[in-house]
Amino acid sequence: MSLFIRNYKPNSLATVYNTKLWRLNSTTTDSALKKDEEEEEFRVLDILKKRERFQRRVVRRTDIQPDRADRMATDQNWGNVWPGPKTFHPSSVPLPLRQGYVPKGQAPPGKKANAELMKIPNFLHLTPPVVKSQCEAIKQFCTEWPSLLNSEEAIEKHYPVEVITSDYCHASPTIRNPLARIVTLRIKLSTLNLDKHSKDKFIRLVGDRYDSTTDLVTITADRCPARAQNLDYVNYLLTACYHEAWNVEEWEKDKTEDDMEYYDWNNNTSKKALVNWHLQTKNENRTLNDDEYKAFDTSEIPYAEEYKNAVSSWFNDGESDATVKNYGEVVRKLFGLPEKK
Template sequence: MLYRTTCLCSIRSYSTLAEKLRAVVSEDIVAKKQKVESDSSIAIDLQDSSFNEMFVMPKRKLRGQYLLEQASGRASVAQTSRPDIHDRLAVRRPRSEDMAVDQDWTAVWPAARTYASSVVPLPIRMGSRPHPEKRAPFKKEGNLELVKIPNFLHLTPAAIEKHCNAIKKFCTEFPPELVENEDLANSAFPLKIGYNSYVHQGTNIRDNRARVITLQVKLTALQLSSFARDKLIRLASSRYDEKTDTLTVITDRCYTRKQNLDYAFYLLTAIYHEANKVEPWEVMKQREDSLKLEFEGSETQKKLFRLLRHVTSHDKFVENYAVISLHPNLTWFYDSPVKSLHTSTSDEQLLVDPNIQKFANMWNKYMNSEETPESIREYAEGIKSLLGLKPPSEHRL
């Protein structure tokens, strides 16, 4: 304790360090310790259980105690030798420095493990600096950023080849026809499922983008009727690509990839069954409600059939040699691919005719797509070939 006197000076009347040093010299600590142990063994609380003394301060010797014991000869000092240069050279160098260029890497890194700079013989750097153009990122030795992230050093091409050769006897060969013929592969496997896996630096190995599922299927594989196909396209809206005839469903609402995959299958099943349903109000659908113009039932079909029947009724007149000699341009119908038709042919029979079907497909393509010079030229050639018209130069000959 410190007492302040009138002469403005401090006098230390009690010192803990001095008492401890004095006790060490007089060997009072051993006696005091034995007294405390005897008192603690006798002390018993109200529940007849022994009372254990709790020492708040750690029981370690101070530096002054060690010095006094060493000076008095009661403490032994461990003698250590200086490190020898040969002992330091005897320590093995990192394995990556002694590794040969033709080393079997699958024997060095056979399975997945944490990155070790002493094993991987690659000058990898990782980290961020304020000015990377002046100072390169940190080296691989002692770089914790390389330890945090997962690595794929066990999935080298040689390792994958060894794994494949080991399990090859348990597998069947993939059909080569599916590799060579893409159409056959699409018909055998019409459903395609896609997802991505991500690896990035950070404290969390999860990535929200890895749960996204992309499901693609062609509508031709669903075997829908014309009504169901039209309804499914309306329900799918922008998810249907007309150029590739592909329906694409993207799910990312669930937390895991498996949940999103199940949800995608559910959506595909729901939209398929909903498209095959026919509501009472859907029976009243008119031709004007269709998404595309169709040749069947159009004004073009009626006019074309009327023209073909009208010309067929004058078949005998056209075949007259005298008339042909006077009017050479009238031979166009005689060269037409539909010259075998008769006036009694019904509309259903005309629609089944291959030449009419070809013209109908060409007409649907022309009317339901953007008009271009090529489409106009193709449409004109289709009409000429159907009616058997020839260019003026051929008529002069």
């Protein structure tokens, strides 16, 4: 304003302004001069090169539009905005997100320029409404579920064989993945039509592929380069094991008590002792051969079944407090002794 007035009033007032201006100028120049002199006299050795950083002029473009999140309608369809998987971008997500290390007494960093938000995979493209609409869209390609397969048991009964393979999808020039060739076949042993001998043989054949706790046989093949080949091979293995289990070889008859994989009470001296004791209590004095002992029907002896189970479990499950205690109780019952108090 002073400038303007000077244009019109060259008299006393203008001179006041001018002198003021002049003084102002002189002071500034003086100080500048002094500064120069000081720098001239005391030059500081800048060892660490801690120069004053120049304030770099930030060139800001004037035509940057505001975030498009600001313009979004509240009733928009989010699926249109974020149709596919994508790295987080703050200007497109109308959510006040915060993420990252929280300095003391401060809020977590906001969504702009936040690497923490960009690093983590987001599921903004799979919101529940989108999932719903996508399911509706692909329903036309689905067939109806078979009506009789209405429970887990039914499925297990009609489709006992389970084939497990993995498909891999990744961004690379090749769609092949070597891991996709591996085929795993699972089947419950109880669903196979096996008798006692063949079951025993089958278990011996598959070895550690059988899990006795879940009763599952798991056969995995990865030796062939293609999945179809591995699938064929797995099926072949199962078929071969099954039919082999049914075969009885000549040498299998040579199996002795030492070869038994478990304790069979019928074949052991415990039965002999029980039978002898039973015969003596009945005052029958018979001598039996081995086969007769094995075939002897113990059901007429009271508590013989329990005794058999107790002894078998002692041998098969190992000696423990429970088995020993159980054995004691059964023996008391067998001999008609009073129960332990």
